[in-house]
Amino acid sequence: MRIAIIGRPNVGKSTLFNRLVGKKIAIVDDIAGVTRDWRAMPARLADLKFEIIDTAGLLGFEHDTLFKQIESQTEDVLKTADLILFVVDGREGLVANDENLVRKLRKKLQTPMVLIANKCENQKTIDNLGDFYRLGIGEPVAVAAEHGIGLGDLYDVLKERSVSLGEDQAAMNYDDEDEDTPFDPNAAPEDLSDRTLNLAIIGRPNAGKSTLINALLGQNRLLTGDMPGVTRDAIHLDWTYEGRNIQLVDTAGMRRKSRINKRLERLSVSDSLKAIRYAEVTILVLDAQTPLEKQDLTIAEHVIKEGRSLIIAVNKSDLMKGDFLSELRKRLLYVLPQVKGIPCIPISAKNSKNLDKLMKMVFAQEQLWNTRIGTSLLNQWLAETISHHPPPLAGGTRIRLKYMTQIKTRPPTFVLFISKPAELLDSYLRYLLNKLREDFDLPGVPIRFQVRKGKNPYDNKK
Template identity: 50%
Template sequence: MTFTVAIIGRPNVGKSTLFNRLVGSKIAIVDDTPGVTRDRRPGEARIGDLHFTIIDTAGLEDADPDSLEGRMRAQTEMAIEEADVSLFLIDARVGVTPVDEHFAELLRRVGKPVVLVANKAEGKLGENGVMEAYSLGLGEPVALSAEHGEGMADLFAALLPFEREEEEFDDEDEVDAPLAIDPETGEEIEAPLDLSKPIKVAIVGRPNAGKSTLINTMLGEDRLLVGPEAGITRDSISVDWTWNDRRIKLFDTAGMRKKARVETKLEKLSVGDTLRAIRFAEVVVLTLDVTIPFEKQDLQIADLVAREGRALIIALNKWDLVEDRQAKMAELREMAERLLPQVRGVPLVPLSGLTGSGIDKLMGELLKVYATWNRRIPTAALNRWLASVLEHHPPPAVSGRRIKLRYMTQPKARPPTFVAFCSRPEALPDAYTRYLLNGIRDTFKLSAVPLRLTLRKGENPFENKAKKR
């Protein structure tokens, strides 16, 4: 089992920069503004052949427990308790401050191992701060520069004593579910899903829709920072969860406002992080505030999810505030069908992130949508359907010439993607392409997931075989 390391320190000492350096990717938002990180964010880190789990945390500040800064500090203290060792960062250019001394005393009281790190120690300007760090009484400081990668060998030596034997882990690379062969008939059939890998689920929506509260209720703990303030979440935070023996990797994301309202560099970075979470996810839960549902921004987020090819579920949060629930649900279903034709049949799940009601129904729908997103339709069944469609509604003649649709197959899933071979793909009207996609969706029950259809010019691969017979 690998060990866990928490990076702690006052704001703007370079914790997220060091986090990004150790995980080998710029996944934590970094900015000169103090207090960018608010939640604790885990990642898989490596120095040489030393592998461990790293936790990025909010800057330690002495504040009222009920304030936002106080709640951020509580998250950091939970990370200290969770970790096997803490990296206590100070800014070597600034030297030891009274705030550093205050939190060094806090770490001594906790009684867990601490590695003192003097960050930004490159050049002569940082040398005095490294020497001053001895005054904290936490042992010899490790002088490094997270931004430039200097001092990593010394950090490796400081962390090496905490290494434990590592457990084997599953490779989580995405692989399309292949078609299996029926041993009796020799025909292609749908292969069962691989249930050993976690389902990657991104929780997205506008600011203050209740995304972090919903995840905390799912987990049964205050894992994510929440509060009445809009826009608390900045980084996309991943947490592991198990529901009815199914492994789930949840991604909490920053709220996405209208593009015209995104003004600061920090908010642009947060939105960019959310977009990466959507691309990485397999299922996206769009969380709506049911008191103001289907705003323009909600529709744009849903359209983005469809264009990225991810399965979609709409969570109607704050359902406990609705009085006439039956009438409200009928109204919302009509709005969804009218405003989101690109994901026809998307599930609408009423729930309350505060009380937890509706979460089991949400997860049931999530598993159904995930299975649909992974479906592979056997080629024989697809072409039997195509023959029936062509008999009842053949493609229209364009410029006096018929378009022949010869053959259709599904080369991949995630999302279901189809290829149709025809005589003049460039001339087939868009309306007929939509007709085919809607027919596939209805016949094979592929609701709530985006479908792809590509037209190619080519011959039926079985045509020569038929002539030989």
């Protein structure tokens, strides 16, 4: 069953969405109109499983260009819903915009609606819901989404609707995969084709992130515009490309902290940082017409610190002037010397130029991010590397690099057992990292090194 939530701004739609999803997905604030792009997520209420859609607040009459886009997209997604939850503010009571919106929905849709009166924290509010019967969509279900009040009554209504739709036999299973399996560096490379790839699109405001996603999807799924800050929430979209399941995440533009002076924008940036943390590959979108700024490099640095694989898409490349790409590569190498070879792909999201090349690079970087190097091969490499360039002396004695093994992928992470960890110079560790990247062909992927004191853990097993 697919359920859409709709209503005018600031009636608590996103709060109800978060409550049904079971975690804080949508940004919630007292400012009206926080939600712009719609989002869909698996949800459950007791034993009832369904898909829930959060939509932008509408008034029933939209004149601004951006809000006309919002209205059009909301109408499109409502047509795919089996049921609409029409949310009103029980505390404020019936207002003209509620009636305008219901009237408009009736003209355009045949989808059944359930009236949800939110913010009903006390009996007095519930007793004053009589005016809402004038909307003509039945008895209001009184809830207080913020506090979880009234969910039992909502369950009864949804259960009845699901039975009428035959959903009991088609409940969706959203159980997460168990990934707590021991890591074996000598195992065969993992087949990634059956995994869903989490791909985040990030960058400064107005770089063309939403335009890029629309071009990849082949539809105007996300709002776009020349005004910075159109996207507010991190929007998760399921997509299939050449048979591979991908979850695309469009994020709000990230500006320097000194320029973030609104609470809502701070929440949006926090949402974007969270999207990076849970991504596997990230595409940083730059505008070829805009001079490279420190903030672009700061975002790239954050991605690498999180251990995510990074690709840079230079948008509007048809308007690119001078040696933009070569200058970009130089500055990346200066700021992120530990990650050589970050891919930079010139694209045009508006004209769908080079998007196939971009996606091929996404899959290539994902494969590198999942690289496994067998322990035997790794220690053979270590011995050869030390013989050509031994570590410097520490207090007149040689530091002994005894053994090395890979302990995880995503990103590739290695442990080096040595005699004097505290005395190994950072410069030599960087040398090992760069040599490893070069010899095993791992360009642009963050690699993590851990140094521990100890002997070869296999010495006692010989």
